[in-house]
Amino acid sequence: MSSPPNPPIVAVVGATASGKTGLSLGLAARLGGDVVNTDAMQVYRGMDIGTAKLAEADRDGVPHHLLDVLSVREPLTVAEFQGWARGAIVRLRAAGRVPVLVGGSALYTRAILDRFEFPGTDDAVRRRLEAELEEVGSAELHRRLREVDPEAADRILVENGRRIVRALEVVEITGRPFSASLPTLEYVDPASVQIGVDIDRPALDERIARRVESMFEQGFVAEVERLLDEGLAEGRTAVTAIGYREVVAHLRGELTLDEARERTVVATRRFARRQDSWFRKDPRVTWLRYDDPELVDRAVAVVSWSGGLPG
Incomplete structure (x- = not known):
């Protein structure tokens, strides 16, 4: 075809x-x-x-x-x-x-x-959260994420420390849930x-x-x-x-x-x-x-x- x-x-x-x-x-x-x-x-x-x-x-x-x-x-x-x-x-x-x-x-x-559209990033916040990930593990950071953004926690695997760090970073620097920055159900191209x-x-x-x-x-x-x-x-x-x-x-x-x-x-x-x-x-x-x-x-x-x- x-x-x-x-x-x-x-x-x-x-x-x-x-x-x-x-x-x-x-x-x-x-x-x-x-x-x-x-x-x-x-x-x-x-x-x-x-x-x-x-x-x-x-x-x-x-x-x-x-x-x-x-x-x-x-x-x-x-x-x-x-x-x-x-x-x-x-x-x-x-x-x-x-x-x-x-x-x-x-x-x-x-x-x-x-x-x-992607929210910004803050290197200092990211580095601090990555250090905490190394120290306490992804399960503890996932627990913290659930407290501030349950929807994001539901979407991110406990083992995925990198995405958990990113979600906590977005929450901290924007004051909004990470889930609010996820894609909307609207195609860029119909x-x-x-x-x-x-x-x-x-x-x-x-x-x-x-x-x-x-x-x-x-x-x-x-x-x-x-x-x-x-x-x-x-x-x-x-x-x-x-x-x-x-x-x-x-x-x-x-x-x-x-x-x-x-x-x-x-x-x-x-x-x-x-x-x-x-x-x-x-x-x-x-x-x-x-x-x-x-x-x-x-x-x-x-x-x-x-x-x-x-x-």
Whole structure:
């Protein structure tokens, strides 16, 4: 299918391991599009096995963008990623290509699609909160966040110390809840379409368990060892990734290999539930069953019904 004169922006959303990657490839092939990664951790070079990053040979000839951009030492912010992704979308559409966004970072997807202005930052406040995170841990800072901004606390994992620090920083410097600065349900470009991959929890839990088992069989521990040599532990963002932090703990002697594997499964399932909850609250998402044999056809039809394709 050739691209329309004014290509839509298509986002494939849903829980990790639900089948978003396969659908994104099918859609890009059918619509004349490129895949734009919206997974915060696939931005990092070398974080391949643990992020389920598609090898180039498995991309079916579909061009991919925003993969392997940073070293594991470099931090990443939502604001920075928003700029990169929106720039890629402008370039693709100017070339008549359909951007197909896909990835597991729900906030990043919303930041790209929706009106989202970022509050400022204060280096002194940030450094103080980061020092407190190091001293008392993320659970204590998460408890403090719940006291001042329960909605933000509900949206941020207890383990995600970096985002907890950012939320507390925004509350302190603006006097407003961090949740008030989150994206509104208003597309920057009305030619945006979100397609959700709908999967029942038992099937998803099983797929996550199989994925994690496969990761460890493929050499995940060796990948983490290599990345530690490249500065993973010194980075502020990459080291927080699910699976990587558990394997780092194993390599430090804090967990057995079996414990690291099991904790990765548990953390991934918890993360998947939060992803699903986030997207279910968005009434603009059209949900399609993960196991529908006509999934790609139905997704193309959704884009067409949304006015993104010529009749």
